[in-house]
Amino acid sequence: MNALKRVAGILWIIAGPLAIYYLVRTAIDEINKKPVIDTKIQWAVFIIVFIPIAIGIIIFGIYALKGEYDHLPGSSEDITD
Amino acid sequence: MIQPANEVQSIRKIIMASSVGTLIEWYDFYIFGSLAPVIAGQFFPKTNPTAALLSTLATFAAGFIVRPFGALVFGRLGDLIGRKYTFLLTLIIMGSSTFAIGLVPGYQTIGFAAPIIILVLRLLQGLALGGEYGGAATYVAEHAPPNRRGFFTSWIQTTATLGLFLSLGIILIARHSLDADRTRSIAKFEDWGWRIPFLVSIFLVVVSVYIRLRMKESPLYAKLKTEGKTSVNPLKESFTHRSNLKMVLLALFGATMGQGVVWYTGQFYAQSFIENVCKVDFEQSRTILLWAILFATPFFVVFGNWSDKIGRKWIMLVGMFLAIITYRPLFGKLYSIADEKNKTEVVDEKQISTAIKPIVNTGNSLRKIGTTHFFDDGTLLMETRTDTLYAEAGKITDKPDVKISKLLPANGYWLMVGIIFIMILYVTMVYGPIAAFLVELFPTKIRYTSMSLPYHIGNGIFGGLTPFIALLLTTIYTGDKLVGLYYSIIVAGLCFLVGLLYLRNKIDPNVND
Numbered sequence: 001m002n003a004l005k006r007v008a009g010i011l012w013i014i015a016g017p018l019a020i021y022y023l024v025r026t027a028i029d030e031i032n033k034k035p036v037i038d039t040k041i042q043w044a045v046f047i048i049v050f051i052p053i054a055i056g057i058i059i060f061g062i063y064a065l066k067g068e069y070d071h072l073p074g075s076s077e078d079i080t081d
Numbered sequence: 082m083i084q085p086a087n088e089v090q091s092i093r094k095i096i097m098a099s100s101v102g103t104l105i106e107w108y109d110f111y112i113f114g115s116l117a118p119v120i121a122g123q124f125f126p127k128t129n130p131t132a133a134l135l136s137t138l139a140t141f142a143a144g145f146i147v148r149p150f151g152a153l154v155f156g157r158l159g160d161l162i163g164r165k166y167t168f169l170l171t172l173i174i175m176g177s178s179t180f181a182i183g184l185v186p187g188y189q190t191i192g193f194a195a196p197i198i199i200l201v202l203r204l205l206q207g208l209a210l211g212g213e214y215g216g217a218a219t220y221v222a223e224h225a226p227p228n229r230r231g232f233f234t235s236w237i238q239t240t241a242t243l244g245l246f247l248s249l250g251i252i253l254i255a256r257h258s259l260d261a262d263r264t265r266s267i268a269k270f271e272d273w274g275w276r277i278p279f280l281v282s283i284f285l286v287v288v289s290v291y292i293r294l295r296m297k298e299s300p301l302y303a304k305l306k307t308e309g310k311t312s313v314n315p316l317k318e319s320f321t322h323r324s325n326l327k328m329v330l331l332a333l334f335g336a337t338m339g340q341g342v343v344w345y346t347g348q349f350y351a352q353s354f355i356e357n358v359c360k361v362d363f364e365q366s367r368t369i370l371l372w373a374i375l376f377a378t379p380f381f382v383v384f385g386n387w388s389d390k391i392g393r394k395w396i397m398l399v400g401m402f403l404a405i406i407t408y409r410p411l412f413g414k415l416y417s418i419a420d421e422k423n424k425t426e427v428v429d430e431k432q433i434s435t436a437i438k439p440i441v442n443t444g445n446s447l448r449k450i451g452t453t454h455f456f457d458d459g460t461l462l463m464e465t466r467t468d469t470l471y472a473e474a475g476k477i478t479d480k481p482d483v484k485i486s487k488l489l490p491a492n493g494y495w496l497m498v499g500i501i502f503i504m505i506l507y508v509t510m511v512y513g514p515i516a517a518f519l520v521e522l523f524p525t526k527i528r529y530t531s532m533s534l535p536y537h538i539g540n541g542i543f544g545g546l547t548p549f550i551a552l553l554l555t556t557i558y559t560g561d562k563l564v565g566l567y568y569s570i571i572v573a574g575l576c577f578l579v580g581l582l583y584l585r586n587k588i589d590p591n592v593n594d
Contacts, residue, residue, distance in 0.1 A: 005582050012334075015575070030557065042553070049146055049542055060330040060579075068327050069583045 002070040012061030016054045023050055095224045096236045098296050099217040102172050102289040103237055105282070106213045107244025108251075109179035110144065110206055112278045114349065115248050115367075119275045123187045124196045143200060144207035145545025151211020152533035159216050159529030163306070164223075164299045167529070168216030172293065175209035176286025178202045183279030211541070215533030222520035223299040227588075228389055234516035235385020239378055242508065245348060246374045249367050251278045256364075328522055329535050335584050336518060337539025339401045339576025340511040342569040344540060345547035346408065347504035348374070350565070353548050354412060355497060358555075358562055359419035360485045365494060372498045377505035381513040388514035392586035397518070400510025401577045408566050411500050416562060418493045424456040431455065437470065444472035459490030521588065543572055 027043035063069065113120065151171075159167040182202050188195045218237050225233040255277045260266035266274075297303075348370065356366035384396050417423055432453040439446045448470050454462040463486045468478035489497070519532040551565025558564045 008578075008582055012579075026557075045142070045146070049546075053538065053542070056330055057334060059326075060334055063323075063327045063330065064583070068323070069331065072331075072583075072585055073324060073328070 002067065005069055006065055006067055009061045009064030009066075012057050012064060014061075016056075016058035016061065019054045019057070020051055023047060023054075092224055092233060095296070096221055096233055098292045099168075099221050100236050100240050102168065102293055103213060103217045104240040104244050104247070105285045105289050106172060106175045106210055107241045108247045108285070109175050109244075109282050110210050111245045111248040112179070112252065112282075113144065113182070113203060113206070115245075115252055116275050116278070119271055120199070122271065123275070124185075124199050125188070142546055142549050144203045144210075145541040147204050147207035148211035148537040148541030148545070149534055151208035152215060152537040153211075153530065154208065155212020156215055156530035156533040159212070159219070159533075160527055163303075164216050164220045164529065165293070165296055168213055168220070169290065169293050171209040171212040171216065172286060172289055174205055175213070176282055176290075178205040178209065179279050179282040180286075183276040183282075207541070211533065211537050215529050215536060218516035219520060219529050219532065220299050222517060223525070230520065230588075231388035231393065231514050231517040232382065232386040234520065235382045235513045237516055238385060238512050239381045241344070241512070242348065242374055242378055242381070242505070246371060246378075248278065249371055251281060253364065253367060253371075325523070325527060325531060329531055331579075331583055332519060332522055332532070333535035333538055334576060335580040336397060336515060336576065337535045338543045339539075339573040339580065340397065340515055341540040341542075341544025342547055342572045342576075343401060343404045343511045344508050345544040346404070346551075346566070346569040347501070347508045350548045350551055350569070351412075351415070351501050351504055353552070354565075355415055355419070357552075359416055360487050361419055361497075362486045362488050365489060369494065369497045369501060373501035373505050376498075376502050377509055380506055380509035384510050384513035385517065388517060389588065392588055393514040393518040393521075394580065394584045394586040396514050397511045398577060398580050398584075400507045401573050401580070403510075404504070404507045405570050405573050405577060407503075408570055409563055411504060412563050412566055415497060415500055418496055419460075419487055419489065421454070421456060421460070421462055421487075424458055424460055427455045427457060440469070446470040458493070460493065461488040462486075463488070517588075 023046060027047055031039050031043055033039075155167050155171055158170070179202075182199060185195060185198050185202070214237075217240075218234055221237055222230055222234050252275075255274055256270045257263065257266055259269040259274045298306075352366055352370045355361045355369065356363065361369070384400075388396050434451045436449045436451075437446050438449075446469070448468055450466045452464045452466075454464070456462070465484045465486075466481050467484075468481035471477070515536075519536060520528065523531040547569060550568045554565045554568060555562070
């Protein structure tokens with residue numbers, strides 16, 4: 001199970017940049033299709049909000065790949081840093 | 082384990098005091114969304130009603146986006162100065178902002194200042210809500226015995242849905258109480274009566290503040306404070322310490338993200354779908370949701386209680402999985418119930434009425450043609466076509482405004498109630514046990530900060546943006562009426578996989594650590 005958790009980490013690392021690419025590409029297409037202020041604001045909001053979350057999933061993937069989730073802490077005493 | 086009677090009574094008081102405040106905060110937050118089309122007309126005057134609605138939804142969405150910041154600000158305060166005073170503060174901010182929205186003059190009176198003030202107040206609402214939930218859930222969980230934590234916190238979990246119920250109910254009552262004549266009452270509501278649900282909030286908040294002032298600090302937090310073990314910098318501890326950050330990320334990607342989209346798809350998006358896509362009448366679309374909420378709400382407590390026996394993980398994941406595989410057929414069924422193509426029109430009964438009103442000082446007139454179609458199953462379809470009759474010869478309205486509204490017969494109505502009940506049942510599965518799950522994931526000294534952030538990113542951003550993103554997807558991919566659901570299905574699917582792989586099902590016996 002721990003091996004699977006680590007391998008899946010690669011998927012989450014890839015998912016982050018893919019999500020950012022899809023988001024930015026759709027935003028550019030939609031703004032070009034309808035270059036009004038409403039469209040620009042709405043897509044700017046999506047990019048500002050979702051890019052940090054996509055970075056979060058990359059970090060999650062890195063932790064998973066490193067085996068940080070092999071054992072979850074049961075109490076504060078298990079937290080070492 | 083049998084608890085002493087006074088302990089049971091004390092925890093009931095704690096749940097009551099926490100839940101009432103949280104319920105009011107959700108009510109305050111949702112009346113804005115429930116009144117989006119009316120607010121669009123008052124504060125975002127555009128010639129295109131869809132654009133105006135989108136502007137309102139954007140303002141509505143701003144309230145969701147700011148929630149994680151509220152979680153950080155008030156979560157930090159909650160871990161530094163205590164749970165009790167922090168969520169008292171959030172309640173006051175929320176109540177004042179909601180009351181103030183009810184007082185802001187419309188665009189026609191103060192111009193652009195109106196939408197800007199509304200946006201600022203909406204942001205304050207979002208900040209306050211961001212601080213409220215984590216505090217209430219933490220407060221109740223820290224009072225609850227280990228073997229009943231899921232059960233006791235599930236009462237807090239009912240408040241979001243009941244807040245929505247209360248907001249819809251008060252809006253419907255206000256809409257019909259302003260005049261003996263129904264049409265005039267609705268017109269008055271859209272003119273000034275929409276302010277009533279916002280103004281009513283102040284009374285609810287005063288009562289709730291009074292109740293909360295009588296509460297004591299959480300015993301676990303009070304103990305930490307006495308021992309001098311509270312966190313000096315909870316934000317730093319939560320997000321720069323690898324061990325805590327990895328749990329924050331796990332909570333977000335393995336639980337709250339999926340829970341958020343399931344919550345908003347089953348309730349907000351479902352209501353928006355039956356009103357705007359199925360074209361079901363304003364009132365029917367809301368009463369359908371009200372009945373479904375009423376029947377499903379007890380299941381928050383059922384699943385919260387059950388999670389004390391079998392663990393939190395599998396109940397949440399099964400709820401998510403059922404949502405992923407059944408959303409398309411369920412929404413497809415909602416659409417087909419209202420679709421007139423599946424019905425036979427009784428052509429002889431068709432009624433047409435025309436009203437022409439002169440437009441002052443122009444020589445032009447406004448024409449309204451109302452057509453009522455009757456169908457064999459009892460469905461009524463009302464079409465109102467509005468255009469301008471110009472005095473100038475040969476000039477015609479390019480695009481008449483066409484509004485369609487359907488009144489469903491009893492069997493179609495109750496079938497819709499049943500389908501939405503199923504979707505809210507999924508909500509109760511993912512949401513009922515999640516407060517206990519989050520509380521058990523983080524240590525006491527950084528709990529308020531650490532659990533609030535993933536909850537509000539998951540519920541506020543992923544969930545809150547669901548109706549907005551779903552509507553947007555239908556404008557990009559116009560061929561499929563159910564395309565908006567892909568957002569919820571993909572987010573819930575990703576969360577299900579992460580939860581399946583990385584979450585554990587163990588109930589933490591000791592949250593005093």
